[in-house]
Structures are given as structure tokens and as C-alpha cells.
Amino acid sequence: xxxxxxxxxxxxxxxxxxxxxxxxxxxxxxxGPDPGWHGFLLMDSPEGMEPGDTYTLTxxxxxxxxxxxxSLVADEDGKSRAIFIGEGPLGEPVAATGCDxxxxxxxxxxxxxxxx
Numbered sequence: 001x002x003x004x005x006x007x008x009x010x011x012x013x014x015x016x017x018x019x020x021x022x023x024x025x026x027x028x029x030x031x032g033p034d035p036g037w038h039g040f041l042l043m044d045s046p047e048g049m050e051p052g053d054t055y056t057l058t059x060x061x062x063x064x065x066x067x068x069x070x071s072l073v074a075d076e077d078g079k080s081r082a083i084f085i086g087e088g089p090l091g092e093p094v095a096a097t098g099c100d101x102x103x104x105x106x107x108x109x110x111x112x113x114x115x116x
Contacts (some may be wrong), residue, residue, distance in 0.1 A: 001039060002074035008041065015071045017042060023086075037065070037086035045106060046072045054087065065090035 001022040006015035024040030024078050053069045067084040 004059050009056040010053075016041065019057065021057065021059070025090075033062050034100055037090050038084060040073075040081040040083045043082065046082055047080055054060075056065075057090075059090075059093075061093040062083070063091045063093050079099065100109075 001024055004021045004023065006021060007014055008019045012087045020042045021039060022042065023037050025037045049069055049072060051069050051071050055067055055069070056064060057067050058064045066087040068087050069082050070085050073081045073083060078096045
């Protein structure tokens with residue numbers, strides 16, 4: 001599973017920030033006609049979350065998508081896992097450039113094939 005960080009939104013309300021997200025991506029032929037993504041959110045408490053609830057996940061690399069909570073599971077470390085299924089595509093990462101504060105020069109980074 002791939003680990004990401006981001007924010008979980010319920011409409012305009014922030015539900016979880018930071019969100020620790022663990023997910024897998026699958027190709028169209030793997031488990032259905034469309035590509036998709038699924039995984040779990042690791043959190044202290046799933047208070048107020050129910051299976052079937054939908055949220056917007058925004059990752060730090062700019063990708064955004066809608067997820068549906070499938071189930072809630074207690075973990076052996078006292079944390080909770082909200083198992084989810086992505087609803088539709090997870091948006092493309094946003095290309096970002098930055099400025100090196102020490103030199104004042106712009107730089108552009110590409111990490112794991114995603115522009116960052």
C-alpha cells in the first residue's frame with residue numbers, strides 16, 4: 001500500500017487533518033471495467049463516521065477524489081481504520097514549482113512520476 005497525507009472534507013468542513021491515507025490503485029482489468037482506488041484512513045477515533053458516508057479526499061500533491069466509507073475497524077494499536085472505496089477517478093496531481101529561499105532560484109521537482 002502507498003502512504004499519503006492530505007485532508008478529509010465533509011462538504012466545506014474539515015473532518016480529518018492531517019489524514020493518513022493508505023491506498024492501492026488498480027487497473028481496469030484487475031477487478032472491474034474501470035480503474036480505481038481503495039484503502040483505509042488511520043485515525044484516533046471514527047466518531048461521527050458511518051459506513052456509506054462519502055467524503056472528499058485532498059492529497060498534499062493536489063489530487064482530489066470522492067471516497068465512500070465501507071467499514072470501520074478497530075486496530076490492535078488502539079487506532080481505528082476507516083476502510084474506503086474511491087468513487088470515480090482520483091484527480092491528477094498538481095504541478096508545483098517552488099523557490100529556493102536561500103538562493104532565490106526557482107526549482108521544479110518530479111518525484112515518483114508525479115510533478116511536485
